Amino acid sequence: xxxxxxxxxxxxxxxxxxxxxxxxxxxxxxxxxxxxxxxxxxxxxxxxxxxxxxxxxxxxxxxxxxxxxxxxxxxxxxxxxxxxxxxxxxxxxxxxxxxxxxxxxxxxxxxxxxxxxxxxxxxxxxxxxxxxxxxxx
Numbered sequence: 001x002x003x004x005x006x007x008x009x010x011x012x013x014x015x016x017x018x019x020x021x022x023x024x025x026x027x028x029x030x031x032x033x034x035x036x037x038x039x040x041x042x043x044x045x046x047x048x049x050x051x052x053x054x055x056x057x058x059x060x061x062x063x064x065x066x067x068x069x070x071x072x073x074x075x076x077x078x079x080x081x082x083x084x085x086x087x088x089x090x091x092x093x094x095x096x097x098x099x100x101x102x103x104x105x106x107x108x109x110x111x112x113x114x115x116x117x118x119x120x121x122x123x124x125x126x127x128x129x130x131x132x133x134x135x136x137x
Contacts, residue, residue: 010132050118057117058110062103069099 027033036042045052072095080088 054114
């Protein structure tokens with residue numbers, strides 16, 4: 001039986017690069033993305049990619065606590081309909097302060113993760129350019 005050699009890493013990387021470039025191209029050709037990039041906020045974030053990455057990471061990280069908070073508000077509102085009107089204000093205030101603390105902590109985490117992602121990207125890019133650059137002997 002003849003052994004089949006595994007595909008080389010460079011072919012895998014080229015295939016991955018092709019798929020990623022097609023994904024990015026389809027994303028950039030989306031009408032909503034084009035409209036957002038023409039807005040002042042989109043232009044500002046386009047000029048400041050680290051800030052855009054930080055905002056993206058923060059939004060992703062804050063989706064779950066905000067969802068829990070909204071569920072908490074709805075459940076508290078239903079309890080208020082049953083007759084706990086005074087307690088509702090106190091509980092929502094405490095929940096709002098808890099959410100504020102969680103979002104402040106998540107903003108710090110988002111900033112740290114964005115920095116880590118950017119440094120990792122630059123390091124990986126430099127290593128790939130060094131490893132796969134054409135060399136003249």
